[in-house]
Amino acid sequence: MRMLRPGALLTLFLLATALMFVAPPAKAVPPFARQTGLACEACHTLPPELTPFGRRFKLNGYTLTTRPALVNDIDDSKKNTLWLTDLPGLAVLAQIGYDHYDRAPPDAGQPYPAHAQSDSFQFPDQFSLVYAGAVTDRVGAWLQLTYNQVAGSVGVDNIDIRYSDHTINNDLVWGVTANNYPTFQDPWNGSGSYTIPNFNTVTLWSSGVAGAGLRAPIIGSLGPGNVAGLGAYGFYKDSVYVEFSEYHSAISGTGNPNVDSTNLSANGGAVDGFAPYARIAYERDWGYHSAQIGASLLVANWIPEVNYISPAQQAAANAAAAAGTPYTPAQTFHPGAADKFTDLTVDWQYQYNGQHNIFGFLGHFAHEREQNSPQLVASNLANATPSYSNATDTLQQWIVTGEYFYNRHYGGLVSFEKTTGTTDALLNGGTGSPANQYEVLELDYVPWLNFRFILQYNIYNVVANNQSPFLLSHTNFPNNPGFPNVKASDNNTWVLGLWMDF
Amino acid sequence: MKKLMAQSLTAAALALGSLVARPAPAAETFIPAPADPSTYLEARALVSNTCSKCHGPTGNGISISPLFPILAAQQATYIELQLKQLRQRVRPDPHARAFMWGIARGLSDEQIEGVAEYFSSLPAAPSPPLTDSALAAKGKQIYESPLQLESGAVNCANCHGLEGQGKSKQAIPRLAGQHPDYLNVQVHYYRSMTRVSAIMNQVSAALTEDQIDAVTRYAASLSGKGRIAAPAAAAPEAQ
Numbered sequence A: 001m002r003m004l005r006p007g008a009l010l011t012l013f014l015l016a017t018a019l020m021f022v023a024p025p026a027k028a029v030p031p032f033a034r035q036t037g038l039a040c041e042a043c044h045t046l047p048p049e050l051t052p053f054g055r056r057f058k059l060n061g062y063t064l065t066t067r068p069a070l071v072n073d074i075d076d077s078k079k080n081t082l083w084l085t086d087l088p089g090l091a092v093l094a095q096i097g098y099d100h101y102d103r104a105p106p107d108a109g110q111p112y113p114a115h116a117q118s119d120s121f122q123f124p125d126q127f128s129l130v131y132a133g134a135v136t137d138r139v140g141a142w143l144q145l146t147y148n149q150v151a152g153s154v155g156v157d158n159i160d161i162r163y164s165d166h167t168i169n170n171d172l173v174w175g176v177t178a179n180n181y182p183t184f185q186d187p188w189n190g191s192g193s194y195t196i197p198n199f200n201t202v203t204l205w206s207s208g209v210a211g212a213g214l215r216a217p218i219i220g221s222l223g224p225g226n227v228a229g230l231g232a233y234g235f236y237k238d239s240v241y242v243e244f245s246e247y248h249s250a251i252s253g254t255g256n257p258n259v260d261s262t263n264l265s266a267n268g269g270a271v272d273g274f275a276p277y278a279r280i281a282y283e284r285d286w287g288y289h290s291a292q293i294g295a296s297l298l299v300a301n302w303i304p305e306v307n308y309i310s311p312a313q314q315a316a317a318n319a320a321a322a323a324g325t326p327y328t329p330a331q332t333f334h335p336g337a338a339d340k341f342t343d344l345t346v347d348w349q350y351q352y353n354g355q356h357n358i359f360g361f362l363g364h365f366a367h368e369r370e371q372n373s374p375q376l377v378a379s380n381l382a383n384a385t386p387s388y389s390n391a392t393d394t395l396q397q398w399i400v401t402g403e404y405f406y407n408r409h410y411g412g413l414v415s416f417e418k419t420t421g422t423t424d425a426l427l428n429g430g431t432g433s434p435a436n437q438y439e440v441l442e443l444d445y446v447p448w449l450n451f452r453f454i455l456q457y458n459i460y461n462v463v464a465n466n467q468s469p470f471l472l473s474h475t476n477f478p479n480n481p482g483f484p485n486v487k488a489s490d491n492n493t494w495v496l497g498l499w500m501d502f
Numbered sequence B: 001m002k003k004l005m006a007q008s009l010t011a012a013a014l015a016l017g018s019l020v021a022r023p024a025p026a027a028e029t030f031i032p033a034p035a036d037p038s039t040y041l042e043a044r045a046l047v048s049n050t051c052s053k054c055h056g057p058t059g060n061g062i063s064i065s066p067l068f069p070i071l072a073a074q075q076a077t078y079i080e081l082q083l084k085q086l087r088q089r090v091r092p093d094p095h096a097r098a099f100m101w102g103i104a105r106g107l108s109d110e111q112i113e114g115v116a117e118y119f120s121s122l123p124a125a126p127s128p129p130l131t132d133s134a135l136a137a138k139g140k141q142i143y144e145s146p147l148q149l150e151s152g153a154v155n156c157a158n159c160h161g162l163e164g165q166g167k168s169k170q171a172i173p174r175l176a177g178q179h180p181d182y183l184n185v186q187v188h189y190y191r192s193m194t195r196v197s198a199i200m201n202q203v204s205a206a207l208t209e210d211q212i213d214a215v216t217r218y219a220a221s222l223s224g225k226g227r228i229a230a231p232a233a234a235a236p237e238a239q
Helices: A006-021 A030-036 A052-059 A261-267 A311-322 B002-020 B037-049 B076-088 B094-105 B109-121 B133-144 B156-160 B180-191 B198-206 B209-221
Strands: A071-074 A080-084 A090-101 A119-134 A139-148 A153-166 A172-179 A227-236 A240-249 A269-271 A274-286 A289-304 A339-353 A357-371 A392-406 A410-421 A436-448 A451-462 A493-501 B147-149 B152-154
Touching: A030 A090, A030 A119, A030 B094, A052 A172, A052 A274, A227 A274, A240 A269, A261 A269, A357 A410, B037 B109, B076 B094, B076 B109, B133 B156, B133 B209, B147 B198, B152 B156, B152 B198, B156 B209, B180 B198, B180 B209
Parallel strands: none
Antiparallel strands: A071 A080, A090 A119, A090 A493, A119 A139, A139 A153, A153 A172, A172 A227, A227 A240, A240 A274, A269 A289, A274 A289, A289 A339, A339 A357, A357 A392, A392 A410, A410 A436, A436 A451, A451 A493, B147 B152
16 A cells, blocks of 8 residues: 555544544434433434533433332432333434435546446444433433444444532532543534534545545544543533543553554554543523533644654664565654644534524634644654644634524524635645635424434535645546546535434 | 633633623522422422423523423412323323423322422512503403303403412412413414313414414513412421
């Protein structure tokens, strides 16, 4: 295989991680409904977006129920020692997508693809088994296993285990959460794992053959199989939310605690030490309205997987070659190198939950500052294989979404995404710009609240700054006469989707 | 950069803190009047854990969204009757199905009685003022004038009280202080026979849209002062 540039490798990792974990299936789950006796609409406008009630259900640790326990043992002080319902909170979630690209993607291995297809059938795109609900009267959990067609494997997906309690007048609801995805524990939907629009089956056209994915802040990529953390939160006066969490690498497929080539090759990189995550938000509810504004801060030292060969390794390889036993030295990390990511995100959400109409306007602005490890920067003359052109890079991302639903059966949304950032040729390849911009237009038909049809059109205006070609590492481009005029809109995709859970 | 972020976060936190200082809801001052402290405490815990998520975050029985009724100072007999109907699933309006069928299914008679007494003992919500005098006059006229039905003449005030306080003995609900939208929607449920009541089905069918709007907004604006207060007793200590 041709060696990819380090920057492209990082981009590939971010993209692959995003593909695997940023687009989880929607999250209205029957176990919660069975436990509480409430219909989906109590907690969701359109899943996974939460209503004010849904947010309080989550903040109270998924434990709300009036269902009599099947087993309810108490001690002398009338404290529960065992509390079990008569059925476990299990559910199946399935997300299916039929994607039609405006232009058939090229074949990475063939200059003239013999059987180009414009259609991709994600069947299922994702398929999950979930336990969701109360474990005790104060502890609740979300435990999810997911098969993902793009990854082609089953893996641990989102996990959130939380303990919660509150004062008698609910002036303070507080809790502790152990989870594996910064923002998964969040009650709002402005950023991270629950960003709306949430239904996403599209594998970016250009990513099929190279690393020309959409750059995005790292906070969206630190998902299941990558990190895990512990946090504490408080919700004061039904309006102010404060949380602090710490995340550590928790890489699937290895029990190796060291950040070494084993871990890095399993994951494409790893968080070094602990990554603190802080979150504040304010919610105000009045009448049919609910409005929220918030901010979060994540600081993560990230050890990237890079193609680094130390001088000693190279000397050994040279000696071996001279002795007639040549080999290619391989190492996937640079000793001591770590990039520092600082993600500051401001998010907001407005909801109108009327008798028949639901309006929503939500989104976020994220600013990421990436202080690249000096060892990996081009200006460091000791490094023959630098990964970054700049000592510091930045990334800014906007996502703004408007939505409307009538009677919870018919609706749609319009979403706009724009990312800009500093030019870094080694990190981003091509012109070096990380810019991208796209829109999502979506129509929804929800015949039953747990069964939803989606018609979506994804419009790409800018992909990797429209670098020509934006297939960064593919050798057949740009001079392939069989595939001229590569442009961002080649990624445009119609999606016919189905989402269901039961 | 770090300093800037820290300053920004601090400023944001301070700004948010100042926003929290909104007018305290009436719930902060309620003086409940429990006949049986143990039942009262259990009911209060149930309200705090469950009911408060929709019917007033502090347990004050004053819901924020008009999707959910205000229960503070509601007639206990009416709350009890409704909860039992919801438990039996004989009240099939959409929100009852979506929310209360499930919540009520696990409630015992004792819990229902306790919760009903608890909400009934709470101070009433302030009635939303009706500043449109023409609309108020129209609403008052409908509310207090006889309406000819097949079964005879009725008027709202006869059953619900001149001040919208309701009647305990007949489990007739208090209307004063309720969300006008909530009342409006309920009248429409009676009109479509989604909710069943011999009188209310006829009354709602006899009213036009404009009349329903006027009378529900008028009823919500009433003082409810005709309500007979729950017997006074000392509040037990908090848990």
